Amino acid sequence: MALTMLNGLLIKDSSPPVLLLQVSRAPQLDSFNYQSCFMQDVFSHFPEILFIHRTxxxxxxxxxxxxxxxxxxxLEGPLARAVYFAIPAKEDAEGLAQMLQVFKKFNPAWERVCTILVDPHFLPLPTLAMEFPTAEVLFSxxxxxxxxxxxxxxxxxERPMERVLLTSLxxxxxxxxxxNLRRLYTLLSNCVPPARLPELHSHWLLNDxxxxxxxxxxxxxxxRYFQSLEVTTRILSxxxxxxxSEKQGMASLFRYMQQNPGDKGSFNLGLSPQNNHSPSDASPDSPKTEQLVEARIQHSLNAICTGPAAQLCLGELAVVQKSMHLIGCGSEKMNIQILEDxxxxxxxxxxxxxxxxxxxxxxxxxxxxAMLSARRQVLQPDMLPAQWTASCATSLDSILSSTWSETLDKHLAVTLLxxxxxxxLQHCSKEEFERRYSTLRELADSWIGPYEQVQL
Structure with a gap:
């Protein structure tokens, strides 16, 4: 291996990287290891537990x-706790061993590592155990x-059951x-079809x-811990x-860290003249672009919706503008997370x-x-029911212009529940139905009183 600079990057930080090791066959990287002096210092102070994430x-x-x-x-900031980046030549025992040996060579504090947290699909566990013989390797x-x-x-x-599982998780x-872990384990055993249950490896919940x-x-x-890791893994992805291109991917990641000094684990990297990508190419959307997209969404809401409906949606948009939203794409649906919801x-x-x-x-x-904003799209008439469109404003104005009341809010919440x-209750066994019905019976009687029979 040769000690070289990552193509297209110049180190401008006053504390240059202690390690920047690369083997390259243009235009791709065969292997890559990076650690700045700051990252090395962070690890030397907190070596006891090491969290490894793969992207x-x-x-x-x-x-x-x-x-x-x-x-x-x-440490504050999504990448503030990052202490080492590496791309092994191959993700096999030999490639992983070489990567870990380089890490150990530049980090004498590795001997103080007590616990290593990895993902459940991390297969080369024997190599990890061999390189860190005194550390315990656990799923995170x-x-x-x-x-x-x-x-x-x-x-x-069914959506209600899926929601129960996600909320319980x-x-x-x-x-x-x-x-709590035992209760979640029992819930999975009761709600997940027996043929699919082994896929969940629910026994992990019982491993203390x-x-x-x-x-x-x-x-x-x-x-806060889960939210921070969610943001960190999203940035890496x-x-x-x-x-x-591994080079382009790492350059984009380094630019982001340079432009977000709030991450105390960040470091300054500049682009060489050969790299003709501007920082905005790899950084998150600029404020100007986001404002333009949001303005277009506001215009589409005002043009398509009735006045009261537009006001309700604009209130939701205001939350989006002030929040971080994480978006995961599936084959048919997108998972949207705003803050903790x-x-x-x-x-x-x-x-x-x-x-x-x-x-x-x-x-x-x-x-x-948030989905529209991420896709650079605007609201279309067919995306909401006809009764909420501006063409139906006459028949709805008398209702929508009425004052919002706490009673109506409670009624909607109770109706949904x-x-x-x-x-x-419709999708459970007879025995489970009797048990749940009995619980509801007791709850209703305790609220109303034991002398008044409540019809359920």
């Missing part, structure tokens, strides 16, 4: 990102959560006690060693995972979403508007 590009090359983890790590809670989340969508369950991950590495976090800390969007007309706003009003919600409970 594949269209050519099948994989970027290994090492991040520090654990109770002592208080984050990767298990993402694995189960993806499986829930693949099961094609989110709640359990934020409070991974033994009791996995969750001890995560259980120390409070509910709020867990939520956005820049490295979408381009077949994850919902499923059906983009085909009429557009629909699993969130409360869309289910109650049948209007474009913040998740649908009633529908969900009804759907769940």
């Amino acid at each position: 594949y590009n269209p050519r099948g090359k994989v970027l290994y990102t090492f991040l520090v983890d654990g109770p002592r790590v208080q 809670a984050f990767h298990i959560c993402k694995f189960l989340q993806g499986k829930f969508y693949q099961l094609s369950l 989110q709640s359990t991950m934020c409070s991974a006690t033994a009791g 060693r996995i969750w001890l590495a995560h259980r120390w976090r409070s509910r709020a800390e867990s939520r 956005q820049f490295f995972g979408t381009t077949p 994850t919902h499923k969007v059906q983009p085909q007309p009429p557009a629909s979403c699993s969130c409360y706003f869309n289910q109650a009003f049948h209007l474009p919600c913040r998740h649908i508007l 009633t529908e969900e409970v009804g759907q769940l």
Whole structure:
């Protein structure tokens, strides 16, 4: 291997990288290792728990990102905890061993690594155990959560049941006690078809060693932890995972880190004259472009919707403008996450979403508007029901101009909950129906009083 500079990049940071190792056969990289002095310093301070994430590009090359983890790590920013980037020549035992040996050579603190967190599909575990003989290798809670989340969508369950599983998963991950994990395990056993249950590897939920590495976090800390890793993995996928050129992917990632100094793990990289891509080519959408897209969406809302409907949707758009939205594309549906709320969007007309706003009003919600913004599209008339279009304004004005009341809000919430409970009761066994009905019976009687029979 030769110690060379990554083509197209010049190091301008006052603390240059301690490691920039590359073997290249133009125009692709055979192998690549990067660690700045700052990243090395971060690892030397927090070496106890190492989190490894893998990002594949269209050519099948994989970027290994090492991040520090654990109770002592208080770094802010999605990539602030990143301490090492590497692309092995091959993702086999030999290639992985070479990558780890380079990391160890430049990081004497590797001997203090106690725990290594990896994804469930990480096959070369023996190589990892051989290179870090005193460390315990565990599946990470984050990767298990993402694995189960993806499986829930693949099961094609009824929407209420899918929503129950996703909500239970989110709640359990934020409070991974033994009791909560056991309850989620039982829920999966009861709700998932037996033939599909082995695909979920639900026994991971009962492996206490996995969750001890995560259980120390409070509910709020867990939520921030998962959100931070979600953003980190999205950034890695956005820049490295979408381009077949490893050089271009790494250059795009480095530009992003240069332009986001809020990540304390970032470092300054400049582009050489040979690289004719402007920083905006690889960076997230510029504010000017985003404002133009949002203005067009506002115009389409005002042109197509009735006045009250447009105001409701513009309120949702205001939330989108102030929030970070994560978008994952599937074959037929897109998964939209704004802050901590994850919902499923059906983009085909009429557009629909699993969130409360869309289910109650049948209007474009913040998740649908986030999808339009990401796709550089505007609202079309066939994306909402006819009664909400401007042509029906005369018949609806008297209703829509009325004052919003708390009673109506409660009524809509109760109606939606009633529908969900009804759907769940219809799709369960007779024994389960009797058990759930008995629970509802007791709850209703306790609210109304034991002397008044409540009809369910």
